[in-house]
Amino acid sequence: MGFNMKQWRTLVRRMFRSGLSAEVPNDEVATPAGAFALRKDEDKDRLIGDRRPDNWVEAQTGYPDLPYAPRLQLVLIKKRHGSRLHSRDVKDYYYILRNLKARLAAQVIGPRIPLPWLDDLQNEELDKIEPGEWWDSSRLKCAGPSSSCPKVQRISVTMSGIMMRDTNAVTVGQALHRSILRAYHVMQQGTELLPSMPFPQTDMIIKRCLDRRLGTSRKSCCVTSSCGRAQIGPEPTGAMPCTRLRGSLCQRRRRREES
Structure with a gap:
């Protein structure tokens, strides 16, 4: 299956250049399985997700939260992948996340990306090259021994960014990412719960x-x-x-x- 990840790769490179993204240190354990929505305008691409350390909702629930959060949505993923989605108001942003609690207060953990995505980072012309693979395809396909996995070094990245209210772009990004998760049998059709409840403070x-x-x-x-x-x-x-x-x-x- 071929998925166009050009926009994702372009955005990652731009954010690394601008200082809005960095690699997670190897001595720390983090298992991100993340995705982010982005603007369609290539001149204004930004990560949608602005972390705030003084978030009382996050403190109460134990799950990461983002600004402008009138509603809650859950996406259930098969247990063997060890990930769940806790997002607020999918009109503003969309991500799947699992990472160190110490980092939740200040940063968004982004996807695991192939290290070659960051080759010759200062060369902006390389941003437009088609990467040719989905960010997590090898992890999802590789169910056998490690020797059968592709020999591509991958890194985990942390991202902080700017909240941008391009609702159409976020909706498109969400639909694309869900279709990819279904194609790789990570998420089943009908496991999404549509936003329905404003700010649930209890169960x-x-x-x-x-x-x-x-x-x-x-x-x-x-x-x-x-x-x-x-x-x-x-x-x-x-x-x-x-x-x-x-x-x-x-x-x-x-x-x-x-x-």
Whole structure:
């Protein structure tokens, strides 16, 4: 299978030249399986992802988070690849990540790339050469002994960048990356959960709806299980009552009805 990775290679080279990317030291253990979205304008290509060390969502959940994060999305990947995707608002950025916790506060871990991608880095004309391989194809294809793996030295890179709101480019990048993951049987069709819940601060989100016509209260509970799939069921005992949801619509409606 042939995948066009020219834009990815070009972006990596530009970011190394500009100081926005660097190799992860060999004495540190990191297992990145990352992807990033980029602008289609070659003159303005940037990594989409701006890390912030003072992120309370990341501190609470233990997973990396990025700015402008109104929604949560999970993509489940086969266990043997040891990766899960925790991203916020796919309109802004998209990545798959697993790396050292010490680095999460300041950096984004990028993909494992072939070392030849960085040959003659200062020669900008080489940026436009077609790399001819997907960044992680050898890792996904190589299931046998190490002797059967391609003899291509690869490095893990850290990237920090600029948040850019080119939603169309990010959507295209996300669709492309997912298609590649499916083609290599890393991710199965239908394992994505579409963004649906704003800022879940716990594993449980309680929703209450008032049916004005029947004058009854309907309650539902959305529970995110350990595998990331949403389950619908009755409200559990001790759940957060509606009156504690600040400024909630149902609370205002109840007051109007009581008055």
